[in-house]
Amino acid sequence: MGSPVLWIDIVIIAIIVICSVAGTARGLMGEALSLSIWLLAITISLMFNREFSMLLALKLANPAVRVALSFAGLLLITLIIGNTISHLLRDVIPKTNLDFFNRFWALFLGGIHGIIIVATLILLAGLSPLPLEPWWDDAILIPPFQSLAIFIKDTIPSEMASYVHYH
Numbered sequence: 001m002g003s004p005v006l007w008i009d010i011v012i013i014a015i016i017v018i019c020s021v022a023g024t025a026r027g028l029m030g031e032a033l034s035l036s037i038w039l040l041a042i043t044i045s046l047m048f049n050r051e052f053s054m055l056l057a058l059k060l061a062n063p064a065v066r067v068a069l070s071f072a073g074l075l076l077i078t079l080i081i082g083n084t085i086s087h088l089l090r091d092v093i094p095k096t097n098l099d100f101f102n103r104f105w106a107l108f109l110g111g112i113h114g115i116i117i118v119a120t121l122i123l124l125a126g127l128s129p130l131p132l133e134p135w136w137d138d139a140i141l142i143p144p145f146q147s148l149a150i151f152i153k154d155t156i157p158s159e160m161a162s163y164v165h166y167h
Contacts, residue, residue: 005140012141016114023110028102030090031109037082038116045074050159064163068127071160075120115148123149126164 023031053063053070060066122145125131136142146166153161 006135006138008135008139009141012118012145015118016111019114019117020107020110023106023108023113024103026106026110028106028109029093030086031106031113033086033089034083035109035113035116037079037086038113041075041078041082042116042120044078045071046156046160048074050157053159064127067160067163068124071127072124115145118145119148119152122146123152123164126153126166131166 023034026034049067049071052074053066056066056070060069122142126146126149130136131146149164150166153164
């Protein structure tokens with residue numbers, strides 16, 4: 001019999017399913033806008049992480065914690081601003097009929113959105129001791145997302161990448 005499904009595998013599936021369903025509810029344009037905001041937030045977090053983490057240097061001695069908190073802080077700030085702008089735009093942009101094509105592609109983009117969120121969380125987990133936990137190696141879905149996170153790690157600034165470890 002195969003490996004048992006762990007709680008982390010269920011959480012990963014839940015994130016992707018919830019994002020897919022939310023994408024279907026938002027429609028293609030809404031999901032495309034939401035996905036764009038996430039990609040912009042990740043890009044901004046990666047670009048300005050070094051500068052933002054220096055602001056935390058007086059309060060936090062551990063550089064890995066500084067990098068993780070600065071990345072998460074920049075991500076959260078950008079998501080809040082982006083979602084505020086998105087809600088303002090949704091009031092201005094006329095509503096479209098959510099036909100099958102619209103919902104199908106919104107579902108697809110929602111799934112991609114979920115995958116990006118999970119990969120980002122796995123990347124951030126690499127800044128912590130979580131990958132040393134026994135359940136990390138036992139999980140079914142962590143290895144493919146860890147591979148994606150390692151690919152992302154190779155493209156991010158070296159100041160942040162040097163703190164990402166998976167064993």
